[in-house]
Amino acid sequence: KNKYETTNNNLFSDPKMNRFRNGRLFFPYQHSIADSILEAFGRKGINTADYFEFLRDSYDLPDGLTSPLPEYDFIIVGAGSAGSVLASRLSENKNITVLLLEAGKPETLLTDVPALAPYFQATDYTWQYYMEPQHGVCMGMTNERCFWPRGKAVGGTSVINYMIYTRGRPQEWDRIAADGNYGWSYNDVLHYYKKSEKADLDGYEMNHSRNRNGVLPVQFVPKRTKLIKAFLEAGAILGHPTIDYNSPDQLGFGYVQVTTEGGHRASAAKVFLHKQKKRRNLHILPETIVTKVLIDPYNKTAYGVEFSRNGRLYTVSARKEVILSAGPIASPQLLMLSGVGPKDHLNSKDIHVIEDLPVGKTLYDHICFPGTIFTLNVTNVSIHESTAITLTSIFSWLRNGDNELSTPGAVEGIGYIKTPISNDPEPIPDIELISIGGSLVADGGPSGSKAVRRGMRIRKQVFDQAFGSIDDTDTWSAFPMLLHPKSVGYIELKDKNPFNYPKMVGNYLTDPTDIATFVAAIRYIQKIAATEPFQKFGARIYPADYLPCRSFEFDSDAYWECAIRMLTATLHHQIATCRMGPAGDPQAVVDPELRVYGIGRLRVVDSSIIPRTVSIHTNAPAMMIGEKAADMIKATWSI
Numbered sequence: 341k342n343k344y345e346t347t348n349n350n351l352f353s354d355p356k357m358n359r360f361r362n363g364r365l366f367f368p369y370q371h372s373i374a375d376s377i378l379e380a381f382g383r384k385g386i387n388t389a390d391y392f393e394f395l396r397d398s399y400d401l402p403d404g405l406t407s408p409l410p411e412y413d414f415i416i417v418g419a420g421s422a423g424s425v426l427a428s429r430l431s432e433n434k435n436i437t438v439l440l441l442e443a444g445k446p447e448t449l450l451t452d453v454p455a456l457a458p459y460f461q462a463t464d465y466t467w468q469y470y471m472e473p474q475h476g477v478c479m480g481m482t483n484e485r486c487f488w489p490r491g492k493a494v495g496g497t498s499v500i501n502y503m504i505y506t507r508g509r510p511q512e513w514d515r516i517a518a519d520g521n522y523g524w525s526y527n528d529v530l531h532y533y534k535k536s537e538k539a540d541l542d543g544y545e546m547n548h549s550r551n552r553n554g555v556l557p558v559q560f561v562p563k564r565t566k567l568i569k570a571f572l573e574a575g576a577i578l579g580h581p582t583i584d585y586n587s588p589d590q591l592g593f594g595y596v597q598v599t600t601e602g603g604h605r606a607s608a609a610k611v612f613l614h615k616q617k618k619r620r621n622l623h624i625l626p627e628t629i630v631t632k633v634l635i636d637p638y639n640k641t642a643y644g645v646e647f648s649r650n651g652r653l654y655t656v657s658a659r660k661e662v663i664l665s666a667g668p669i670a671s672p673q674l675l676m677l678s679g680v681g682p683k684d685h686l687n688s689k690d691i692h693v694i695e696d697l698p699v700g701k702t703l704y705d706h707i708c709f710p711g712t713i714f715t716l717n718v719t720n721v722s723i724h725e726s727t728a729i730t731l732t733s734i735f736s737w738l739r740n741g742d743n744e745l746s747t748p749g750a751v752e753g754i755g756y757i758k759t760p761i762s763n764d765p766e767p768i769p770d771i772e773l774i775s776i777g778g779s780l781v782a783d784g785g786p787s788g789s790k791a792v793r794r795g796m797r798i799r800k801q802v803f804d805q806a807f808g809s810i811d812d813t814d815t816w817s818a819f820p821m822l823l824h825p826k827s828v829g830y831i832e833l834k835d836k837n838p839f840n841y842p843k844m845v846g847n848y849l850t851d852p853t854d855i856a857t858f859v860a861a862i863r864y865i866q867k868i869a870a871t872e873p874f875q876k877f878g879a880r881i882y883p884a885d886y887l888p889c890r891s892f893e894f895d896s897d898a899y900w901e902c903a904i905r906m907l908t909a910t911l912h913h914q915i916a917t918c919r920m921g922p923a924g925d926p927q928a929v930v931d932p933e934l935r936v937y938g939i940g941r942l943r944v945v946d947s948s949i950i951p952r953t954v955s956i957h958t959n960a961p962a963m964m965i966g967e968k969a970a971d972m973i974k975a976t977w978s979i
């Protein structure tokens with residue numbers, strides 16, 4: 341019995357949430373953008389229950405095959421951001437056979453719409469993971485649990501993410517290389533960022549760090565509010581130049597750069613698999629869950645995988661390598677299920693230990709605080725879902741891709757700052773500010789989808805009490821994201837059933853420096869809002885009322901700490917669970933060429949290998965890792 345299905349079904353036992361239950365993809369919200377789009381298609385006379393399949397991409401096996409071959413050169417587990425790139429690059433050589441196994445389904449036209457990003461966290465395009473309960477964080481979320489969605493689709497998390505494109509600071513990658521990870525300096529990784537990139541960034545395309553001739557579109561969001569202008573002007577007043585924030589040469593503020601093309605999402609699947617699926621040597625198998633890597637315990641060499649498809653178990657062999665690209669939760673889980681992990685932990689789960697490695701022992705994440713909201717004394721300045729989304733705008737997006745539907749969750753700008761709490765001697769920021777052309781209240785009102793707050797799993801009662809009186813009004817907010825948390829989490833197995841989720845421990849905010857950095861960032865956001873560009877809109881910090889925080893004076897440090905603990909929101913950048921490190925590094929799972937220590941013919945190629953915190957959103961880095969791994973694998977096998 342596939343227990344994932346059981347979990348998901350239970351989550352949506354509310355009949356209101358089952359509106360499209362008979363469709364393969366369903367939306368739990370009423371009167372939402374999605375509903376409008378669905379209605380739009382409905383009016384074309386297409387049956388609602390069927391049109392998700394009609395809109396869905398497909399990946400049929402070539403040559404009329406109905407099942408995969410018994411053996412391939414390479415087997416890649418997970419068609420996510422990294423796995424899609426890797427499969428595409430390895431199969432460029434027609435003599436090499438590649439099998440790409442993916443638990444999720446192919447994407448649909450709806451996943452193309454950037455403004456719908458928050459909706460997909462409630463669909464079967466998402467692994468519905470939750471962090472283990474932790475006292476004093478996510479206090480305002482459902483069951484006081486932090487929600488950790490991950491993409492379950494051909495294209496992986498790049499199908500449900502917010503499309504923000506970032507690369508990290510040069511000094512951060514240079515530190516990773518200086519730890520002994522040869523080949524991972526900034527110049528090394530820049531080569532692979534550029535290899536993918538097709539930059540269309542007005543004014544910046546010719547920068548030496550950009551490339552206009554790759555395949556991965558990187559663009560500015562075509563639709564902007566006046567608030568992003570205010571953010572950039574305020575930044576300049578406070579000494580932050582307006583720049584290409586991915587530039588290695590300067591630190592500053594800039595317009596958000598996103599992986600979209602003509603206002604449509606450019607997922608890893610769309611860019612790296614869609615055209616490549618005609619290749620006869622690349623076999624892609626969606627809706628297939630890998631349950632184990634097959635490892636010969638005597639010579640400690642991987643020789644294939646076991647997988648479940650349509651309720652049956654199969655095995656398939658790899659002539660050259662098995663590569664795990666299942667992401668930062670499932671890659672360590674699969675290693676441990678296969679006998680590679682901490683010895684005592686595997687023994688406690690009755691799993692035969694093949695190699696004792698610190699799998700899952702380190703986990704960093706980027707959390708943010710979405711509650712620094714400023715009211716404005718003007719109207720129609722910020723984004724309102726209720727007025728922005730009309731049938732006309734839907735058709736206009738389909739035709740031109742240049743209206744509000746092309747805006748990923750109203751994210752408009754990014755700014756890097758270094759708070760006084762940081763003691764880093766290098767020009768490395770400790771906070772990223774994400775400027776929003778609105779705030780958490782933008783999708784409210786009687787007909788609003790409330791998708792963002794629901795995506796974060798903020799309890800209705802908590803939200804209404806905190807922000808109810810400003811719901812759907814004009815606001816500005818900046819989310820501070822903690823770039824280098826000192827608190828460290830971990831992942832373990834709950835049991836040896838591959839269909840059960842592992843135990844995910846975030847340990848958020850357990851180091852006092854993390855709270856101090858957040859509070860310093862909120863003070864800085866208040867400074868930004870106090871500048872003339874924001875004061876001309878009458879920006880005022882909104883005194884959100886959280887029941888557990890009432891004993892603290894509004895705007896005191898203690899109040900903000902309490903507020904952060906109420907609305908602790910991940911930005912979904914879990915890393916380091918299959919940490920990369922040089923030989924002899926006691927925390928390393930893979931070597932700098934991403935080979936699993938002690939096991940032959942097995943690599944991990946995804947965001948789980950990133951060993952240290954970096955100032956990144958992890959999608960572009962995962963694709964970069966896929967590009968770099970492809971070259972390393974080609975070098976190993978002289979292909």
Ligand SMILES: Cc1cc2nc3c(=O)[nH]c(=O)nc-3n(C[C@H](O)[C@H](O)[C@H](O)COP(=O)(O)OP(=O)(O)OC[C@H]3O[C@@H](n4cnc5c(N)ncnc54)[C@H](O)[C@@H]3O)c2cc1C
Nearest residue numbers: 418420421422443496497501502503504630670947957959
């Ligand atoms: C809601 C959300 C918003 C985000 N926004 C941004 C953003 O704006 N910008 C950004 O840079 N990053 C963002 N991220 C993070 C970023 O998208 C991910 O870190 C990145 O896509 C991870 O790539 P990956 O290759 O490591 O793993 P994934 O892309 O997660 O790929 C792993 C794949 O493996 C599959 N898989 C797992 N287990 C199995 C199994 N047993 N068998 C077969 N297949 C399996 C999964 O279904 C998945 O398709 C966001 C993440 C989320 C969840």
